[in-house]
Amino acid sequence: MSCLIMLVLLLFLLVVASSEINQGQFSFNGYLNVEGVAGVDSSGLFKLTNTISRKSGQIFYKNPIQFKNSTNATVSFFSTTFIFAIVPEYTRLGGHGLAFVISPNDEISGLPAQYLGLFNATNMGFDSNHVVAIELDTVQDFEFHDIDSNHVGIDINSPQSVKSAPAGYFTDEGEFINLNLNSGDPMQVWVEYDGVEKQLEVTLYPTKLTKPKTPLLSLKKDLSPYLYESMFVGFSSSTGLLASSHYILAWSFKMNGKADELDLSRLPKIPRDDDNNTRGIKQLQRILALTLSLTGLTLVLVLVCGAVLISRKKRLVEILEDWEVQYGPHRFAYKDIFKATKGFKEKEVLGRGGFGRVYKGVLPSSNVQIAVKRISHDSRQGMREFMAEIATIGRLRHRNLVRLLGYCRRKQELLLVYDYMPNGSLDKFLYHQLNNSLTWTQRLKIIKDVASALFYLHQQWVQVIIHRDIKPANVLIDSDMNARLGDFGLAKLCDHGNDPQTSHAAGTIGYMAPELARTGKANTSTDIYAFGLFMLEVACGRRPIEAPAPPDETFLSDWIMDCWDKGDILAAIDGRLEKRFVVQEAELVLKLGLLCSHPMAVARPTMSSVVSYLDGVASLPEDLNSCIKAREFPVVSNDELITERANTIPSLTITESFISHGR
Known part of the structure; x- marks a missing residue:
């Protein structure tokens, strides 16, 4: 009809x-x-x-x-x-x-x-x-x-x-x-x-x-x-x-x-979800009218059933608190997340960390693949970090940022829902796939992608966002081998022109700028320091600190400096590339990485300059050699230096990335 x-x-x-x-x-x-x-x-x-x-x-x-x-x-x-x-x-x-x-x-x-x-x-x-x-x-x-x-x-x-x-x-x-x-x-x-x-x-x-x-x-x-x-x-x-x-x-x-x-008199009626509630109430009224003559027990049963019918819809709709509304990301129903992850089955686990686990899932309504970060009750990453991630990444839109699709709260359980990245995290490619190493073209593209993301966070968004935990484990690779920066659990926001207020140092040892040990205050410059080490790590295929390495190769940046002093800076490039790289591009990445990870914050460039250097729009400073080599380190043994650097970080908060175990 x-x-x-x-x-x-x-x-x-x-x-x-x-x-x-x-x-x-x-x-x-x-x-x-x-x-x-x-x-x-x-x-x-x-x-x-x-x-x-x-x-x-x-x-x-x-x-x-x-x-x-x-x-x-x-x-x-x-x-x-x-x-x-x-x-x-x-x-x-x-x-x-x-x-x-x-x-x-x-x-x-x-x-x-x-x-x-x-x-x-x-x-x-x-x-x-x-x-x-x-x-x-x-x-x-x-x-x-x-x-x-x-x-x-x-x-x-x-x-x-x-x-x-x-x-x-x-x-x-x-x-x-x-x-x-x-x-x-x-x-x-x-x-x-x-x-x-x-x-x-x-x-x-x-x-x-x-x-x-x-x-x-x-x-x-x-x-x-x-x-x-x-x-x-x-x-x-x-x-x-x-x-x-x-x-x-x-x-x-x-x-x-x-x-x-x-x-206007002929406008069709707009369907509303509350029409179902109205019909339910009318149906309940008819039921009550028919049962008034029944016994008291029957009446009680009908009233209970009617109350259940009326409240059923309300029970399925979770109440949003004020802070949840203003942050914007979609709040998922727990039953949808439970179904998507097949009841949080063990075989759906993508990774584990100090916060809990990450599960792969498929949303039942749309067949969209997702990754669910399930924060455990006794996790070091509690409500504060959870809120930071909702407040930050939930409002960001950039092709090189991991997209937060939504979240869920159930009693004291916290869940974050992200786009699923089928290729996992970057550290998997650098350290766990020795027979399938990244090409130089892929590595340079990844570096540029992360630089673009940081440029957006530092200078292009309505507020300044300091990530505070830049490392390969927090960089995801999508199906097209594009890099996306994720895990905003430590992120800090401030208005342009203002300094963020942080109470303690946070991040991952090896990527933390020296001034964090003295002040505990993160800013865009400390992010750039971590990004500089990230660049060196991607190019060389080695972590910033390799304790089992020979004494002169323990610290990645120091070792690259030694190679440069010897006139062969390209000797530090990942040997798995077998010299299949563009010499000018490799030198640019290494030297720019050293400049960004300079121990003196004032020597580091801004992210807009970094992007210009990588895109070839601008050239590195002419006095780059003398600027980079103006590094003052204590003259101590290698073991003493490791101990000193580790012990000079007060009230350190270290969080394990939710994707660091092969998302």
Whole structure:
């Protein structure tokens, strides 16, 4: 029956649209092309996406619209208005929003999540896209410089908006009123372009109000270079690990005039999760009415059963505390994590450490592979470090950072859920696969990847993030051999221009800067020191400290310095490479590694400089030789030096990486 109603509805809309195609206008739903997970129900309500993770859905008007006058090839005036609603799967936590789209075709093969089904990692920013979109974004993606997790943006050929503003509207008195896109309430949007003034305006407001006089966004830009003569118009939306249902309730479009007003009295009803609760209550009321004449025992049993029915849904929804809401990552239900890891079976263990274990899992709802860090009750990495990781990596978006998908709390048990990295950690490649060593090209790529991640953390994010535990065990390798920095359990945040406040030294012996022993204060320079040793370790295939090694080779940086003094710095390169490396690149890595791990903090470069050196944009300082060799160490025996360095670290906190045992 529902299929018949849908067919009749679409046939009716086809008839309506046929009289309007040549006029470049249509009202309500028109004649549409549906792609992906998008669909229409019997009430005429279009759903772009549902609560399935990592999916996209698109709805386009079937016929192309003529946007340009063929005589002067300029975009004419156009206007569109639509009513939408976003209903997140979990209250206040949804993703990733929707967009009104002007596109060269009505089938776009973009990626879901932050790309909104419109772009992918290889084509964003290209002039050949010819895509103009108005995004209603509900997830903050720092890679695209999003201003927050609740904004409206104008996108041209890229998911990075050319202009954006927090979601809301201006009253006639000029007061700005915030709106929550994830509220589930219907909201109306007007998009209007004046081809003469070259002005694009976007207005957002609740449907219960009249259209505000002042638009939310106003962009002075000629759209003619970005649009073809004929273009398709429609909507695109996507979900990531977090999901929302994105609805289009009504839509009107017109070229060379103002779009028709929408009839608010005919809007379809938005499905809500609490409808189930209402039905449950009504069902309970009927049951109680029928059982009033039964015995007291029966009445008690019915009341108990009714209470169970009403509270069942509430029991399945875990309450979010205030601190959890503000951190943003998705909170998983414990039963989902339990099922994903097959009950935390021993054969699913990826690694073990002082914190507990890491398990491989597969999310039952989406078949996405995950890694679950299960923190034990008596772990050295307790609530403080757990919170640090949620607060930090949960809000970061960078291709060279391990992505935190979400977390779970059950009583005193703490779990973190990450993207699964099939190739495990870097130390496995350096020390546990002697017959399958990394090539030089792979090693240099890994070094550059980690440098890019640190540059983002130190200088590109909204705050400064100090990792404090950079080492191969905390670098994961994905399926494409890209390196991703992970384990933010010791991370510290501070505002740009301020020094972080740390109470004690933390990290891993061998990678800790000398000044940490004196001050206990970590900063970006101490991260760079660890990164310098990381570079040397990757190039040489040896740990920073090798106690069983000959006395003059115990400390990696000292040994490389000796090789340099002897005129053969490349002798320190990993012998497994059998000299299959680019000489200039190898010398650059070794010398830059020594500069970054200089005992004097003031001598170390910033991460922006490091990236410039590695990319060949800048050359190493001319006085590099004298600068690097200005190192003062006590003249003592090797055994005494090891003891002195180990004993000069007060109140040391050492954490074992959650991936250090072959994730």
